[in-house]
Amino acid sequence: MSSKTKDKIIQTAVKLFNESGTGAISTNHIAKELGISPGNLYYHFQNKEEIIRAIFESMISDWDSLWLLPPADWLPSLDDLIAVIRLSLRLEWKYRFFYRELILLIKHDTKLKEAHQHIQQQRMVEQKEFFQAFINAGILSLPESSKDVDSLLTSCWIISNYWLSFVEVSGAHIDENRIEQGIQLILSVLRPYLASSN
Numbered sequence: 001m002s003s004k005t006k007d008k009i010i011q012t013a014v015k016l017f018n019e020s021g022t023g024a025i026s027t028n029h030i031a032k033e034l035g036i037s038p039g040n041l042y043y044h045f046q047n048k049e050e051i052i053r054a055i056f057e058s059m060i061s062d063w064d065s066l067w068l069l070p071p072a073d074w075l076p077s078l079d080d081l082i083a084v085i086r087l088s089l090r091l092e093w094k095y096r097f098f099y100r101e102l103i104l105l106i107k108h109d110t111k112l113k114e115a116h117q118h119i120q121q122q123r124m125v126e127q128k129e130f131f132q133a134f135i136n137a138g139i140l141s142l143p144e145s146s147k148d149v150d151s152l153l154t155s156c157w158i159i160s161n162y163w164l165s166f167v168e169v170s171g172a173h174i175d176e177n178r179i180e181q182g183i184q185l186i187l188s189v190l191r192p193y194l195a196s197s198n
Contacts, residue, residue, distance in 0.1 A: 006044045008034055010058055013051045017097035022052065022105070049109050052098075056112060059095050060119055066091065067126045075137045078194070084130075085160070085186050089179045093164050100165050127153050140193050155189050 012034045016025045027048055031041040045051045066087055092099055106113035128149065134140040142149050163182040167174055187194075 005036070005040070006054075009041060009044055009051065010054050014055055014058075014095065014097070017052075017055075018095075022048070022097060022101055027051070049112070052105060052109070053112055053115070055095065055098070056115060059091075059098065062091055062094070063119075063123070067123065067130065074133055076133055076139065077137070078139055081134055081139065082183055082187070085183050086179060088160050089164065089182045092161060093174065093179070096164060096168065099161055100168065124150075124153060124157070127157070138195050140190070141195065142193055152189065152193070156186050159185050159189065 009030060013025070013030050016030060016033060025048075027041055027045070028038055030051070031038045034041075045054065066084065098105065102116075106116055131140060131142060131153070135142060142152065159182065163185060164174060164178065167178050167181075172178065
């Protein structure tokens with residue numbers, strides 16, 4: 001039961017943070033929304049920072065399933081690439097408060113900052129390896145220069161991580177069409193490196 005309560009606290013916190021932002025939501029708000037006492041919440045998390053770190057760990061777990069490296073003999077299609085981008089954008093919407101407030105969150109919490117920097121470096125390496133499968137399949141032809149590859153991946157990373165925040169800040173409604181627009185933005189960056197047959 002303890003583990004289930006902890007998971008419910010995390011899920012409820014994500015919902016409230018997405019709706020109102022971390023600054024407007026206290027641990028008391030989370031406990032009230034969940035229908036438990038503040039003391040019960042503090043049994044699992046000492047403060048809001050611990051909850052946010054736990055949410056980040058949950059995010060990493062979700063991303064791990066997305067960036068699980070495929071078998072060496074896997075020959076993906078362009079549709080597979082689009083599917084991964086779509087799943088990525090949906091995950092970012094699930095945890096949108098984090099991307100919306102990232103700079104403030106890591107400025108406020110050194111532990112979170114270190115964890116985020118570590119996972120960002122890891123994800124960049126994983127993306128390079130992931131893209132290699134599409135190169136092997138003839139879907140992509142990336143630049144030979146390592147710096148150019150890094151720049152290309154960084155551009156895709158920025159669009160992927162901050163496109164939905166951009167839409168939200170502009171006041172537009174987020175729906176499936178916005179996610180599809182994000183996919184097209186990333187593909188526009190990759191288009192010069194897509195095989196002509198695609």
